[in-house]
Amino acid sequence: MVTGPYQAAQARLDLEEPQEGQVRAVPVLVPLALEEAYDYQPPEGEAPPPGTFVRVPLGSARRIGVVWGAARTADVAPKKLKSIIEVLDVPALPAVSRRLVDWVANYTLSPRGMVLKMMMSAPRAFEPEGPRFGYRAAGPPPDRMTPAREKVLNVAADGAVRAKAELAREAGVSAAVIEGLAAAGSLIRVEMPPPRPALPDPEHAPPELAPEQAEAAGKLIDAVRRGGFSVCLLDGVTGAGKTEVYFEAVAAALARGQQVLILLPEIALTSQFLDRFAKRFGCRPMEWHSAMGAAERGRIWRAVAKGEARAVAGARSALFLPFADLGLTVVDEEHEQSFKQEDYVRYQARDVAVVRGKLGKHPVILSSATPSIESVVNARQGRYEHVRLTSRYAGAALPDIRAIDLRADPPERGRWLSPALVSAVRDTLAADKQALLFLNRRGYAPLTLCRACGYRIECPQCSATLVEHRARGKLTCHHCGFVLPRPGDCPACGVSGKLVPCGPGVERVAEEVAERFPDVPAAILSSDFTTNLSEVRETIARISSGKARIVIGTQLVAKGHHFPGLALVGVVDGDLSLAQGGDPRAAERTFQLMQQVIGRAGREESGGVGLIQTHAPDHPVMRALISGDRDTFLAREIAAREAAVLPPFGRLAAIIVSAGAKPEAERYAQALAKAAPPAARIEVMGPAEAPLVLIRGRYRYRLLVKAPRNVDLQAFLRAWMDRAPLAKGSVRVIIDVDPYSFL
């Protein structure tokens, strides 16, 4: 029996056939937080088939939606039915995409309209394409010639039509020069044909693969040629050449005329990766990530829908592009936790990529040097094919990893680098190599303390201390973005000159490096919400070219960049990410992060060294890292997860209750827990205060649901939410299926 909206949503997945005498209507899903498609009367003539993009009236507004089925879904009073305004001239949303919306909405317990919204996140794609204009040489040279104008005219001398931005870039001048020349009559503005996306050529530059690589590539190519759904875990040590290997599978799919999607963590979408692709296939893939402009998004969305975009490299949201004929998805760095989206629709892109492969009947490749426990278990249980690469190419050896016991060999007071690490850096520089110091903490210091009154400077909106960013002269909150100019006097007691920064961030380590190695060029590589993508790309280029000799970096450095001259990696605080209490993936994440970051060393030739500063050199994670014994670590971790029925052996869902006032949040969370339906094999834990109780002015309580793998967790959650008390006032409830963050 259908008892509430959550279950009703599930029940209506089975569409009814139209009945005699009923008004003709089709369901249209609009990209809003709506669970259901609404029925509309079709325009004149035939009813548009499912997938058609249509404009419909909704309330007083007009919205673009998608025809979601062949027959009306619910018994709405006929006089309530409105008519479709128009059918849009946009390729229909493919059936696979529509089924993906339904699947993701059902799995994450998100309104279907919200998931559709992700699929339509390119508003320009639905507007008619305006004509594009370009410039070509024409007429006499201008009366006043300048060096900049000369450069432009030289470039334009070939008579080709170029877009304004392109011409300016090629000539190395600003767009204003072009406008000036056009006004002077030396350039003429002409309409350009819409650009054809470049076609990647699978035969452009096939690589020479080592025997092990060739064998691995063979398996992946087989899966592509065979067609149909399969998942392959491509598991190879850093520097084993996984990218070259999966590029061969990409080539096979392109050769079959199919589209290819390569998912990367957002920050790994560097020009380094795009250039590598271009070297192999003759042109760059299309990019898809959050930093793209509206026009660009629209163009790419359309190109993907028409099947003209053959290869797309994108961040997790690229999964929701309307591929016309996707033949292969690659998830690179599949272990990356950033594939989990933590807001709006909370989905794990790696898992959705696999589901999309299943729905679209095509292979999926998961690639990593440090695969997730989930994927390793799937491979062991035979659900995924496991393809391993064990040797680094060109004889490069894996780095030699050692621990520096901070208890025995501590840094001086107020310093963060131990004598052993400092001397290792010195040796590395003497050998004309690069050194990387890794600390997963942005800014200068994570805490500012008043020595007069003991006050810790905290965020007014979050239960967190403000982090000093000295270069910008600011204290900021890493949870909400709150910014405070660095005060001279204590905000609590007003005493001046007694504020002291406590603990290190990358900026502070960089300061220590500058003191110890005053003449050595250094670079900080840190992901900051204020630094933009191009800035980060520039820094990465400066490092890979060898201009920076010492690199101080956060997480960002671990993400698949290739730094040829790097011989030493020093981990400043090896204990930092282990200390995440309550997070079942803390050990796994630490192991992956350390392996990835240390794997940056010695990729070109042997002799890479990794040094981890730690207070717990005997911790199992540290021992596994030092001995390089991944299999023992995995066996331990997998056994522990299995015993505790944690993912992937069990399923988790977090319920986060938040409100503007603490008692309100707590009261509702407790009422919610009481309303949980009885279920023998499902455990509901909490509510408990979230580790970060307050974020953005909202107090948060968490509940955790744990169930065995074969239990329908979504059905349980739906039944629960349908009988839950109404959330009143400022109370909000968020359901996070398969949570990755436990804060």
Next chain:
DNA sequence: AGCACGCCGACT
């Protein structure tokens, strides 16, 4: 996401 409806404080 908009937008209308509805129930409590400072105004003509």
Next chain:
DNA sequence: GTCGGCGTGCTC
């Protein structure tokens, strides 16, 4: 008495 604050619910 009314204007208007934004909390709540509906949009086929």
